[in-house]
Amino acid sequence: MGKILFLLLIIIPALEIWVLILSINTINILPTILLIILTGVLGAALAKREGMNAIRSAQLQASHGQVPSGVLLDGICILVGGVVLLTPGFITDAFGFFLLFPLTRTMFKGFLQRLFERMIRSGNVVFYTNKRW
Secondary structure, eight states: OHHHHHHHHHHHHHHHHHHHHHHHHHHOHHHHHHHHHHHHHHHHHHHHHHHHHHHHHHHHHHHTTOOOHHHHHHHHHHHHHHHHHHSSSHHHHHHHHHHHSHHHHHHHHHHHHHHHHHHHHHTSSOOOOOOOO
């Protein structure tokens, strides 16, 4: 997993720089900068709206005595999507919007759930409770 993360930290910024240069050569520098700012502002607004919806859903489920597990995965996706949208670049913006829109977020939630289950089964993640008997 560490090797994949290391490769992503090298490959993604290189691709972002290439796409930004391509964009500057295609539509000029000012429209490119404005697009980057616009996606950041729209992403922040969408992340706030979706985050508030997730909080409301979690509170509603908790008030009914349910564990809000699906909503917690939504919250993780929204948080990561919002952070990624604040980084300049079109590839990360596309990924951020992918995580913020509810229809596309469900695809990533399934992947996250399988990843967490695999990590728990392998012993990489351990849960501690604070219950006193």
